Amino acid sequence: MVRKWLGVTIVSCILVVLALSGCSSSTDNNAGNSPETAGTNEPAGNSGGNNAGSGEKVTITLLNAQDNGIRDKFLPDVIKKKFEEANPNITLEIISVPYEQFDSKMNTMVAGGTPPDVWSHWGQSGFVDYNVRDMVLDLTPYMSQFNNPNISQATLDIYKVGDKQMGIPLNVYSSMIFYNKAIFEKAGVTVENYKPGDAAWTWEKLTELAKSVSKDYGKPSAIYGFTYGMGEHLLTYSWDWGLDVFDSGYATGFVDKADLTDPKIVDSTKFFQDLIFKDKIMPTGAVLDSISKIGDPILTGKVAMSLVGSWAMGGFKETNTKFGVLPLPTGPAGTSTPFIYADPLMISSKSKNPDAAWKLVQFMTSPEMQLEMTKETGYPPADSVAYEEWFKQYSDLTDIQYLEEVNTAAIEKGKESPNHLIAGYGDITSFMLNEQQPIFNKEEDPAGVLEKMNPKFQKLLDEIKQKAGK
Template sequence: MNKKWMSVLVSMSLVPLLLASACSSKDGSGSGNGGKEEQVTITHYTIDSPDRTFVEKLIPDFEAKHPNIKVKVTKAPYEQFDSKLQSSIAAKNSPDVTSHWGYGGFMEYYNKGMLMDLTPHLDGFSGADYNIPEDVMNIYKVDGKTYGIPLNSYVTVMLYNKDLFDKANLPYPPTDYEDKSWTFEKMVEYAAKITVDSKNLDEAQYGVDFGFGERDQRPQYFGANVYSEDTWTNGGKPSEVNLTKPEVIEAYKTIYGLIYDKKVSPTPAFSQTVSGQFGDPFLSGKIGMSVVGSWSLAASSDFSFNVGVAAVPQGPNEKVRSVLYVDPLFVLKDSKHPKEALEWIKYLLSTEVQEKSIELSGGNPPVNQAAAEKYYNNFEGIDPAGIKQVFEGAYKYGFESYNHLISNYSQINELFINELAGVENGEKKVEDVLPGIEQKLKDLLARVNK
C-alpha cells in the first residue's frame, strides 16, 4: 500500500512540471528543447559552378552563429537551372532562397507568382545598414514592395589588350566616364589600327568585340529602344515593339557593320574558333578591346598579356553607357521559413562575408560598398583605382539588364538568337530580317503576356 500511494504522489507532483514543460515548448523557450528555438532547414538553390557554390564554405560559420538554422545547398547546371526550379515548385518542393541565375529573370519570376513579398518580414532591415545604394535596392521593388535583395553588382566594362595597344602605338583608353573625348567613333578608329584582317588564323586579330548587353538591348546604347517605355512600369510587358523604326534599324546596322563593313570586329566563326582554345575570345590575345560584363575580370589571372580596364566609350545615348547586372536573392513564395531565409541573406550581405566571398568566388563584385575596396584590389596587374573609377562611372550611366526586367525573357532571348543568326553570320541584311522578327516577337508577347 505504501508503495502504491508513493507512486500516486510522485505522479501528481509531476503534473505541474509536465504542464510547465508543455507551455514552454509552445513558445520555444522552455526545457522541452533546452531553451532553444526549433531548428529548421532552409534550401539555397544555385548554379553548379565555383563562383556560386562557394557559399557551401560559408555554411559552418553561419550555422555556428545561428544554431537553430541549417542551410542545404542544391544546384543545377546553368542550362537546367530554370527547368529544375519550375519542377521543384510544381512538386511542392520549392527551395527557400535563390536568384535569377538561369535564362529567366526577376520580372519573369514575379509575373509567374514565384516570389514572396518580403516587405512584411523586413522590420528593422535597411539596405543602408549593408551599404547598398538606394537605387540598387529599388530595382527589385514593385509598387513599393520588396521582392529581392541585391547581393552582387556586375557592370559592363571595356577590357583592352595593352600589348596590342603598344604595338599599334595607341594611347590607352581612359577610365573616367566624364572624359568625353573617348567616343564610339574613337574606339572604331583605334580598332581599325589594331585589326589585321587575315584568313590565316595565326596572323588575324581584331580591334574590338562589342558585347554590350543582350541582342535586344544593344540599340539602347545608340539611343534607340526596341520596346516601348511602358515596359519598365508595366511588369516588364511592352505594349509596343519598335524593331522597324529607322533608329533601331540603324543601330543594328552599326553593330553588325563593325564585323562586315568596318571589318574591325571578329566574325562569330572566328570567335568560336579561338574561344574553343581559350574559353573567351579576348583571352586568345587576338582582340584589342572587349566590351563585356565585369565577370570577365575573374579570368585576369589567365591572361597571357597585359590587360587594362577602361570606360565604355560615349555613344549617341548620353544617359546609358553600361548594362548593370545586379543579382538579388529571392525568397520563394512557398518558403515555410522566410524569417530564417532572411537571416541567411543578411549574413551574406555583411561586410565581412562579402569581403570573404570575393576571394572564395574568384571575384564576385559585392553589392555592399564597404567591401568594394577589397574587390577593386582583387585583380593582379590591373590598377585598383582604375577599376573603381570604371565601376563608379558604370553605375552612374548604367541601365539594368533587360533579361532581369522583361517578363518571359528566356523565350524572347531565344527568338533573337535564332532570328539574328543569319545577320551575324553575314548571310542576311538587318533591314530584311527585322520586320520578320518584329512580327514573331509581337505574336510571342501576345501569347505569353495574356
C-alpha cells in the first residue's frame, strides 16, 4: 500500500486553527450536538461484532500517558463521568501509565490481542509509526457524523492518508521558552520581549540570560537557568544549526541514511553539552530526574527557563504561577524552528467495539468538550472557537498579547515533531538515550561518540525498514 505521509503540510493546515475562523467542515451533519448527545447517533459503518447501539453493555479503553496530573484528572473526572452519563451502555476504562512506559504498554496490549480502543500521541511513537504497523482504523465511514464545524477540513486533513481519515485532531501544541517570572524578579533581571525571529535573540544570548539567574550548581539549593524539554535526544538539537537528520524520512516515514558525523550535529551536540559542563546552566539528566520528583522544576523554582511545548501552560494555570514566554532563539543557520505537536485521537483497527470508540472520539472533539478541555486543563484545543478562549484564561499570569504573538509565530515557523512522522521512532529514541549517555553524563567528546554511534544507527534504521517490509 502506497502511503502519503504528513510532512511540512501540517504547518499550513494548523494555521487554519490560528485563523480562528470557525469555518464549517464539510463533515458537520451533527454540528449542533452537545456533549450529552454527541456520539449517540448510529454510526455509518463498521458495526460487525459491536453492540454499542444494541443496548448491551460494552467496555472501551483509552490509553493515557501521565502528564503531572492535569490530563490524568480531566479524563476520569470530566470525560469518563460525562461520557458514561451520555452513553449508559458504554463503560470507559482509562489506563494511565508514565510517559516513558506508554510505548511498551501499547506494544504489550497489542501483542496480547487487547489493544486500547482509543489513544493519541502520548508516547515516543506517533501517527506514522502506528499507521505503518496497520494499528489505526480508517474513520472515513464515520465522518458523515463528525460533529464539530470548528475543526476545519484543512485541520482534519492533517490526519488523512490518501483519502482515508485516520485520526481526529484533539490538541495543537506549539513550543516556546517559558520562564518563571518570580526567579528573574528576585534576581533583579529584566527579560526583553524579543520579536520572533529576531537575529539578536541567539542561543548565546539565552545562555547569558540563564547564567544571570543560575546559582549553586549541583547543590540541593541549586537553581538551574535552563532545561531543554523538546525532544529527548541529540537528534533534535541540530535543526537551527542547519541539519535535520530525519529530513529524508518525512516523505516516506523511513530514514534511509544515518548522518551522525555531519559537523552540524557535532557542533550542536557540543553546544548543548557545554550548557551542562562548561556554562553550568543546565542539569544532567540524572539531576533533572531527581528534582522533577517533587514537581515540575520550573513551577517549584528549581529551573528558571525551559524550552517546552505549550502543554506546560496547564501547570502554570493549575498553580497560579506567573510566567513569561520567549520565542526559540536564532541558531547558527539563521533560523528559529519550533516544534509543533498536533495530537489526534485514533481508534484501533482491532477494536472489538469501534462504534463505541467512535462515540468517545466524537464526544471528546465536540465543540463543548473542546471548550471545557481548554478551560479545565489549560491545553490548546484543535477547535478554532475554543482556541480563542485558550489565551484569555492566562490574562492574570502573563502578557497574553505577547504570548499570542510568540505562539502564532511558532506555528507559522514550526515543524511537526519527528516522533509523529517517523516509523520506529520509539526504537530510535531508546537507542539515542542509551548511546548518547557518554556525551551528557561523562563529558566525552561528541565527535568521537557520534562516529562510533553512526554504524549502529544505520543498522537500526535498516532494521526498522525491514520490519515494515520496506
